[in-house]
Amino acid sequence: MDTAERTRLVSRFTEEVITEEELEALFERSDPPTAYIGYAPTGEMHIGHFTTMRKLADFLDAGVEVTVLVADLHAHLDDEKSPFALLDARSAYYETAIEGMIEAAGGDPERVSFVRGTEYQLEQPYTLELYRMMAETTISRTQRAGSEVVRESDNPKLGGLTYTLMQSLDVGALEADIAYGGIDQRGIYMLSREILPDYGYEKPVCVFAPLLSGLTGGKMSASEESSKINLTDDDETVAEKIQAAYCPQGEVEDNGVLEYLQYLVFPVFDVRDESLVVERPEEYGGDLVYESYAELEADYVSGELHPADLKPAAAAAISTVVEPVRDRLLGEP
Ligand code: TYR
Structure with missing residues (x-):
């Protein structure tokens, strides 16, 4: 695979790549680039996690080593509800779910390295480096950097x-050449x-995934059950959530159902060589078959494809994509 194709694979379905030139330069090197997320x-892990995981298959295909x-x-530092005593079990659950998602997306989980923070962040070299950074980085610079991630409060810890x-x-x-995340x-x-260059490291290339809209309009919310599909939702629950979802006719903006199709279902169907079938009674024009998201979106925008027909098809497709992960988590064969 040449540099242009590898760059295209890693960049597709992203919100931003900083910078594409630097990414290309990594692929021109002789040793394989490394990425981490x-x-x-x-x-609980949900379908938003799945879309970022899905992309790891692209990294692997492009010959990137993934951690x-x-x-x-x-988890503990930013969440009082994540006490140390729970972290081991939670981490094991994440590892199982993540392996399942990579596999369901057509990637090989054996090719991904897993590491837990406690395996290296308590070691002396890391700690010393962190203390040096603390001595040299201002509170306001750090606050600004973390403002979208760290919980907000009037009296922050x-x-x-x-x-x-x-x-x-x-x-x-x-030692990641590429930092990948939302x-x-x-x-x-x-x-x-x-x-990082002040501490002897290379400046990382950054690849950012889009944040998906929630199913109730606006942002996906971790606490609002109906705004997202959980990985353990059964087929009926998926169908109910999609049926109730915000999915205005002809509109693409903030439309979580379309985003799930674009970022998760079609890329996975592509690997499986499947197309999306929207069943429709003959009197409304009969079934529609889509090979790509672009075709589906065009029909949706033109009004040819109605939300009432799209929703059941989307729910069934999402269910088949999530199913192997659900089975793994629930311990079913
Ligand atoms: N900040 C990430 C999140 O929002 C988690 C994370 C933590 C990512 C440490 C990378 C990292 O090095 O879930």
């Missing part, structure tokens, strides 16, 4: 600042790009 195991960090210390600085350092500590992580990795 981190997840703090704070709660997944299960950021257990981070030190943990949020430590969290941010540690995540900035993780890129270097994990666009909300942008501030933290911009801080990495700014300060």
Whole structure:
């Protein structure tokens, strides 16, 4: 695969790449580039996680070595509901779910390295480096970097600042050429790009995934059940949530159902060589078959495809994509 094709694969379905030129330069090197993504195991994993995981298959296909960090210390630092005693079990649950998602997206989980934060963030070299960074980085710079990620409060704890600085350092500590995450992580990795060269590391290339809309309009919310599909939702629950979802006729903006199709279902169907069938009674024009998201979106915008027909098809498709992950989590064969 040539540099242009590898760059295209890694950049597709992203919100931003900083910078494409630097990414190309990584692919021109002789040794394979490395990338990492981190997840703090704070709660239940959902379909938003799945879309970022889906992209790991693109990284693997482009010949990038991928590390997944299960950021257990981070979970504790920013969330009082993540006590140390729970972190081991939570991390194991994340690892199982993540492996399932990579596999369901057509990637090979055996090719991904897993690491937990506590495996290296308590070691002396990391700690010393963190203390040096604390001595040299201002509170306001760090606050600004983490403002989209760390919980807000009138009386913030030190943990949020430590969290941010540690995540900035993780890129270097994990020797990642590429930091990958949702666009909300942008501030933290911009801080990495700014300060890591002072500590002898390369400036990382950053790849950011879009944040998906929730099913109730607006942003997806971790606490609002009906705004997202959970990985353990059964087919009926998926169907009910999609049926009730905000999905205005002809409108693409803030339309979570379309976003799930674009970022998750079609890329997975592409690997499986499947197309999306929208069943319709003959009198309304009969079934529609889509090979690509672009075709579906064009029909949706033109009014040819109505939400009432789209929703059941989308729900069934989402269910088949989530099913292998659900089975793994629930311990079914
Ligand atoms: N900040 C990430 C989140 O919002 C978790 C994370 C933690 C990512 C440490 C990377 C990292 O190095 O879930």
